[in-house]
Amino acid sequence: MMNKLIFDNIHDLSLKDTLDCGQCFRWKEMDDGGFYGVVRGKAVTALMDNDRLIIDGAEEADRALWADYFDLGLDYSAVREHLASLHPVMADSARFAPGIRILRQEPFEALICFIISQNNNIKRITGIVDRLCEHFGELIGDGVYAFPTADRLAALSPDELAPIRAGFRHRYIIDAAKKVADGTVDLEQIRRLPYDEARASLMQITGVGVKVADCVLLYGLHRLESFPLDVWMKRAMAMLFDGSDPSMFGEYAGIAQQYIFHYARNHPEMFIE
DNA sequence: ACCCAGGAAATTC
DNA sequence: GAATTTCATGGG
Numbered sequence: 001m002m003n004k005l006i007f008d009n010i011h012d013l014s015l016k017d018t019l020d021c022g023q024c025f026r027w028k029e030m031d032d033g034g035f036y037g038v039v040r041g042k043a044v045t046a047l048m049d050n051d052r053l054i055i056d057g058a059e060e061a062d063r064a065l066w067a068d069y070f071d072l073g074l075d076y077s078a079v080r081e082h083l084a085s086l087h088p089v090m091a092d093s094a095r096f097a098p099g100i101r102i103l104r105q106e107p108f109e110a111l112i113c114f115i116i117s118q119n120n121n122i123k124r125i126t127g128i129v130d131r132l133c134e135h136f137g138e139l140i141g142d143g144v145y146a147f148p149t150a151d152r153l154a155a156l157s158p159d160e161l162a163p164i165r166a167g168f169r170h171r172y173i174i175d176a177a178k179k180v181a182d183g184t185v186d187l188e189q190i191r192r193l194p195y196d197e198a199r200a201s202l203m204q205i206t207g208v209g210v211k212v213a214d215c216v217l218l219y220g221l222h223r224l225e226s227f228p229l230d231v232w233m234k235r236a237m238a239m240l241f242d243g244s245d246p247s248m249f250g251e252y253a254g255i256a257q258q259y260i261f262h263y264a265r266n267h268p269e270m271f272i273e
Numbered sequence: 274a275c276c277c278a279g280g281a282a283a284t285t286c
Numbered sequence: 287g288a289a290t291t292t293c294a295t296g297g298g
Contacts, residue, residue: 022279118280124296125279167294172281209281230279261279 005055005063012076014099015048021100021262022122023219025113025129026147039069040106041138041146071101071222076255083256086248089240090256093263100258102224107187108180109147110220111202114212115172131164132173153177172207179205191221198223218254227253235271236264 019027019035027037027046034047034056044057044066055066067073080098084091112132117125136152137145154177158170166173179185185205190198195217202213211228218226227246229237237244240260249256264270 114279117278119278119293120280120295121278121297123278127296165295168282168292169294207281211280215279228279231277232279265279 002057002059005058005060005066007053007055007067007072008051010048010051010053010072012080012099013048013053013070013072013101014097015046017097017099017262018070018101018103019046021097021258022265023258024103024105025122025126026109026133038133038140038144038146040065041140043141043144069104071104074101076101079252079255080259083249083252083259087241087244090249090260093256093259096263096266097259100255100262102222102255102258103219104222105220106147107191107216107220108150111176111180111187111205111208111216112147112153112173114215114219115176115205115207116166116169117215118169118207118209118212128164128166132166135163150177150180154181169207172205175206176208187221190217191223195223195225218257224252224254225250227257230261232261232264233257236260239271240264 015035016029016033019037020029027035029035030045032047034045036045037043042058042062044055047054047056053070053072058066077098080094084094113125113129116128120128133145133147136148136156140146153173156174156177158174161170161173176185180187185201190201193201198217198221199210199213202208202216203210208216211230214226214228217223218228227233227249229246237246241248246253246257
């Protein structure tokens with residue numbers, strides 16, 4: 001049943017830039033330039049061959065799922081062109097990594113990953129997420145684990161999370177899992193809420209402030225108007241955009257944000273002095 | 274030794 | 287209420 005899913009005529013997609021730009025934490029680059037990852041409990045490898053996207057190990061029945069995950073339905077070159085017209089630095093950022101797309105990750109996974117991300121660095125976040133899956137995710141293959149369910153994490157104590165070494169975030173992870181498991185926080189309902197209400201609902205969780213909520217909305221619930229402001233983005237807006245308001249980017253602000261974040265992180269010299 | 278990391282909670286003023 | 291400190295852990 002497992003085979004290679006092929007998507008033809010794919011443009012504006014760089015797996016490297018999309019899967020290694022800080023929006024997700026479970027894809028590993030392989031020697032051949034492909035990426036190995038687990039999405040919704042399905043382990044696959046993704047590879048670009050010119051303008052073909054190949055998902056190896058997927059079922060034909062999941063074609064729509066993978067097209068959705070990589071957001072293949074949106075014309076990113078049109079979005080990029082629009083954004084680039086708004087500001088010259090925005091144009092530079094979009095040109096730097098035009099193959100970035102905003103993934104549709106599992107909402108609960110995005111919630112937990114971005115709780116872990118606070119006051120942390122991407123390398124260590126990845127390690128913590130790996131250990132979280134190995135210790136508490138379902139075994140779905142040889143040494144491969146799904147992301148843990150809310151029910152499983154909700155039943156844990158902070159001490160039981162010690163092996164993942166996330167420190168003070170252990171109780172945040174458990175609080176998030178409990179509120180998702182018992183329906184206090186309904187991620188699918190939040191998906192359709194007006195933005196401020198959606199953000200407020202997520203912020204009921206201990207350990208979720210404005211920035212983490214914005215990341216969950218963008219990367220987990222595909223709310224493209226979201227514009228997470230972390231330390232890099234605050235510096236970028238202040239120094240490169242003359243303190244402009246993020247609302248200048250409109251309904252695709254989240255895509256603008258990811259171009260700018262990636263551009264800033266790869267040009268740290270722009271922020272020294 | 275010190276400082277920082279895709280912040281937010283707890284404490285203090 | 288607004289400003290500051292603390293919170294684990296790991297790497298530079």
